[in-house]
Amino acid sequence: MRYKTAMNEAFKPATDKYLEMTGFLETNHLAILHHRLNxxxxxxxxxxxxxxxxxxxxxxxxxxxxx
Ligand SMILES: [Zn+2]
Structure with missing residues (x-):
């Protein structure tokens, strides 16, 4: 579980920005990386x-x- 906590902290700026932009609290940073505008x-x-x-x-x- 330490790994998961460290990964969540490492990508917290990304999940915070995603929440700011979409209003949705996505905790899985890989899901954010998956949806590329391109x-x-x-x-x-x-x-x-x-x-x-x-x-x-x-x-x-x-x-x-x-x-
Ligand atoms: Zn249409």
Whole structure:
């Protein structure tokens, strides 16, 4: 458990910033590293959600085709 405590302390600035930005207290820093903006596509022209990938042909949120 010492390792886990040390890792939580080492990444506390990242989890604190994530909480500030999203309002969600994520305690697993690996989950934060997993969600990179570069992995998503542009914003949907209809609803504004990010497309799932840069190559996505439609919005998974509202179904609008990419234009
Ligand atoms: Zn959409």
């Amino acid at each position: 992995d998503f596509g542009p914003e949907c022209v209809s609803c504004g959600h990010l497309l799932r990938t840069p190559k996505a042909s439609y919005c998974a949120n509202c179904g609008t085709n990419k234009q």
